[in-house]
Amino acid sequence: MKYIIGISAFYYESSVALLEDGVVKEFLKEESFTRIKGTNTFPKLSLSFLKKKYSLSSKNIGACVFYEKPLLSWSRMTYYSMQKPLLRWKINSQQFKNIWKNGLLFDNHIKNIFNLNSSQVLFANHHVSHALTSTIYENYFRNDLNKDKLIIVVDGVGDGETLSIYTMTNDHLNRIYVDHYPHSLGLFYSTVTDYLGYNVNEGEFKVMGLSGYGRPVYKSFILENIINWNNNKIQLNMEWFDFDKNPEKSYSEKFSKYFGQKDELYNLNEIHTNSFHRAANIACSFQESLEFILSEVTKWAVDKTGISNVYFSGGVSHNSKAMAKIANLNKVKKFTVPPSPGDSGAALGAASFGNFVLNNKFISNAPLYFTNNFFNPQTNIFSDLFEEFSKITTNTLTISSLIIKGEIICIFNGGSEAGPRALGNRSIICSAKLSKTVQKLNSKVKGRESFRPLSPVILDKNLDKFFYVKSKFKHNLEWMGLTLKSKKNTSKEYSSCIHIDGTARVQILINKELFLYKLLEKLEKNDHQILINTSFNSSGEPIVFDYMDCYISMKKMNLKYLYFDGKLYLRK
């Protein structure tokens, strides 16, 4: 038996993927163990957990694959900043100060845990890892028409690359296009995130939510002066950006002068203020510019290759609104974005790379839910923290009646989900029909900004009643990969889950064995056909990983009902 381990680390959300004889067995994020959101250190705790669980050793590990080429990555970035050493001195000094904090010492880190030989340590190109991540869920694509794939990878930067396009035919991967730092769509969007006062790599979702409230008043200006796609090349006008000069600030003085001083935008919680509308217009303009460029890139790539079976990956693919825009392009005949297209998911791509190097086969059978990948604390104090709701076995009927009464239920059921979205195993749910409950869940319980919508979950058979959907991208809805336009009746009946622009990031349920499927079937009889599904975590913390995390989160959010592996409990 040979294991292959894929590892993503040192930039954002370190993670580990484990293959056993070519089958994906585990996918773990380091933040689940550390409880620090976005942990980017070497995933020592995740690896130690797997080492114990699977008795991993140098004898049964085929390869450990790092998701990028660390020396290539470091030297490309350093070479760029050294072109103008005086102007980019802050970036230069950061590059040298952090030289040992990237993957250059990956060999040593991994050997400390598994005592591997150097021959067992491999390095995949960053964008290749992303590209391979996008193809590992083939088992979910039920109407595969075209085996040739067009893979578009867009992120901030990885190995010095920012956008790359590949074709994949019969396991042959060819790169047809690449853009390099600093001309990056990811960093273009991060700049406006930073400008609007949110943390880069975390606040992009907020900017996307905010954009729904605005009008694209600056779009043409942005496309004329800040970013363009001329001569089939993405070009950023660097006068508007500072991310290549200052590690602490992404936007330049020129940016501030044109869009207004940031100081005036500090409070975005009041929806009807001038400050909010101005911020929303800026967000909307950047969002639409991003969508425009991505659409142009996709159309160009489809024309050039003749392949209309499009896959997207890389951090920018988390932008479900932009993904919906691409998926609806006439030229795209089939569209796929994986559940975890960002850097953490790239560990799966790295593992797939390792499997090809050793076994000449890419992986294509990754599950959406993993089994038993949670932590068991040393001491069992579960009964001190929770009590059974009823001595009689709880069934979906009990829970559905609580939901109808307006209760909010936390779910910790089986193993966790593959991507960053909670899909029913680590979720907080309530009825989407009860707008007051939804409002309470959004702002009071989760402490989210009022302009951010919550996502609905619905049975596949009911989807057409409420949303406009096309078969070419429907499979992505199993993991909330993109947004859908809602029908008129939805906005009336279930307004709480529809964003101001009439869209929603919908999850559909197909598998009848899922707990959430059975629950929705019961609720349907009482005319509650849509549930709200948000991740089981309080503001700023990672998704829960064991019952102690459940207790901490529930206590912080003041929630009392927990459905834990087949039983309903009350928090003490």
Place this chain on the structure above:
Amino acid sequence: MSFLDFAFAEFSSAIEMLQAAKLTDNKKLALGFLNHSLDEFRHTDFFIKCLNNLKNVENIDRNLKFDSKLVYNLGFINKNYFLFNKYSLSQFCIFIMINESEALKLFTKIKKMNFIQDINDKKSLENIISEEKKHLAEAEENNLLIDQYSELLKDEQRHVTLSDNFSKKQNKLYSYKLLSLKFLIANKFRHFVSKNIYINSIINLVISLFIIFLSYPLKLALRFKEPSKKYISFSYSKSRLML
């Protein structure tokens, strides 16, 4: 800057206590650590709220943001281990005691300053101070219990060799003082480093001067040719390279 610093300190303490709750095999301690962790999470939220409220005040740097990942870079949490993994229970308790007493001093100090205007926020700070006092008492009590238990064991050993036991006792007191001093210095140093932006500026400047001086030869060394082949190689030999 202080509120941000306090938020980081309280957050790292919450994380350390949560890890301790998960790792201890003592049920009573697990419950105690878990509740302590919850208090510290609440304190973190309080200081983040104070920080956000401050953004309404003029002349305050509105770029200050709480980002939990920074606890590593600022030295509040070690990248390689959690304290409960590294230290014995007795050492862990001394660490908590020192840190809680330092936090208590700082919180009492900011209470006297007039940063917090909101009456509810003032009340929250009062609560935090009383909770910190409770944590301090608990930490001292735990340590006392452990010492008592150690004393009991040593009593048994006394029957074997009185002299050996005596020297062990001496050594324990010495290490207690040494550890207290070590943790106190570490605590002060951590806060100093996290607050002190000047140290970073000096390091940056030195590195930059060095790079500018070497820029031309380094530039040449780092100039790599773009691979001309479009075909992505999956060969074993190439995949072993970092470049």
